[in-house]
Amino acid sequence: MKRIDWKTLDESGRDAALARPAQSRAAELRLGVEAIVADVRARGDVALAELTARYDGVALATLAVEEREFADAEARLSPELKGAVLDAIGRIDTFHRAAAPQPVAVDTAPGVRVERVLRAIGRVGLYVPAGGAPLPSTAMMLGVPAAIAGCREVVLCTPVQANGRCDDAVLFAARAVGVHRVFKLGGAQAIAAMAYGTATVPRCDKLFGPGNAWVTEAKLQVAGDPSGAAIDMPAGPSEVLVIADDGADARFVAADLLSQAEHGPDSQVLLVSPSAGLLDRVEAEVERQRALLPRAAVAAQALGESRLVLVDDLDEALRVSNRYAPEHLIIQTADPRALLDGVESAGSVFLGEWTPESVGDYCSGSNHVLPTYGYARSYSGVSVASFQKQVTVQELTADGLRRIGPCAATLAEAEQLEAHRRAVTLRLAAMDATA
Secondary structure, three states: OEEEEHHHOOHHHHHHHOOOOOOOOOHHHHHHHHHHHHHHHHHOHHHHHHHHHHHHOOOOOOOEOOHHHHHHHHHHOOHHHHHHHHHHHHHHHHHHHHHOOOOEEEEEEOOEEEEEEEEEOOEEEEEOOOOOOOOHHHHHHHHHHHHHHOOOEEEEEEOOOOOOOOOHHHHHHHHHOOOOEEEEOOHHHHHHHHHHOOOOOOOOOEEEOOOOHHHHHHHHHHHOOOOOOEEOOOOOOOEEEEEEOOOOOHHHHHHHHHHHHOOOOOOEEEEEEOOHHHHHHHHHHHHHHHOOOOOHHHHHHHHOOOEEEEOOOHHHHHHHHHHHOOOEEEEEOOOHHHHHHHOOOOOEEEEOOOOOHHHHHHOOOOOOOOOOOOHHHOOOOOOHHHHEEEEEEEEEOHHHHHHHHHHHHHHHHHOOOHHHHHHHHHHHHHHHHHO
16 A cells, blocks of 8 residues: 655645546447447347357356246345345335435415425336456345335346356345346446347336446446436446544454455555554554455455555545545544534445444445445435436416516516516416406
8 A cells, every 4th residue: 555645745746646546448448338239239139148158158048037046046045144135125225215305395485386296217227246246235225225216117137157147145135125127137238238128128217236347338328328328327446535543443444445445456445544653553454454355366456556645634634535535434533423524525424433334335224336436526325316306396376476477577588588488477467357
């Protein structure tokens, strides 16, 4: 991990210190994804079968997961894992129901009623990756809010394994949260299939979920096409920033850093602290713990792009964090909640030494599909609202139009939109004639 003394840097140096590993949108990647998307649009299921054989090494008789496969997957899972999945789903459901948007109706003037009504997005597509490791937690994080929102149809794509099956835990989680259909599809071809539809895979209105560079590029391409599909948010590699003081437990801080570093070689972790001693202790502890990890080599690559940042005080640590806008922000200080009001940009915040980021990944109830790569400055994590449309409604009585009509007419005249003005004044004149 690279050691940085914040006060010695000028603005360009600070930008460089907080730079993320470059995301690959090289011409080769863009063109490769374009070719896959075009192939799926042109040849549908035939292209999907060929691409699955090419990239996953499996020849599939059918793309859809059949009913018996769900039952077989459940039978193979341990009672402990099934119980943990259901336990986590319960807490995710509890939080997301409480945080869901509510309808609004208010009289903004006598006789002027303005409302907000909620409508679920009709058909949504969920992508659950399984490259480095299968992620049943992502099926939970996406499926629960989709069910609460009331989406008419929920489709899920996840890569097929060499044995011709999807991951057992992913299938169990998908069924537990009410996903309607699951397909053995991964990569850019899965995104193309859900965005445009094939004979087997239905076209979806909006796509959700993380993935590798090919999946991310495919999501960006279909989102930029009026004939494609909307997406949840731009995505990048996973990341965490930890703010800690001298009293923080170096073992806990190191474990939190490594929990993100093991995601992939392009993940990034940062520790920001006013304590040089803590930075030393954590650096040593990271190396000690990393050596014990099955994914030690992956973590080592990620740590090569990671930072230990020395700042003057915790206020400056907050400024560094807000400048970086991390996906995950962990605050391990003597009074972590005292810093919360100063947090402006973060996907999800974890307060105190007993709150590892891992609980947010799995089972605290918050969502782990979060903005990365600095998008926390302007995006929020997935929620029930992500699966809904908020539609405004207005209804005026004659008296209501008498009250606010002149305001609308004056503003329309100022904007030189005469038809707008007359749509109001004609009605006001009709009222006067009737009276």
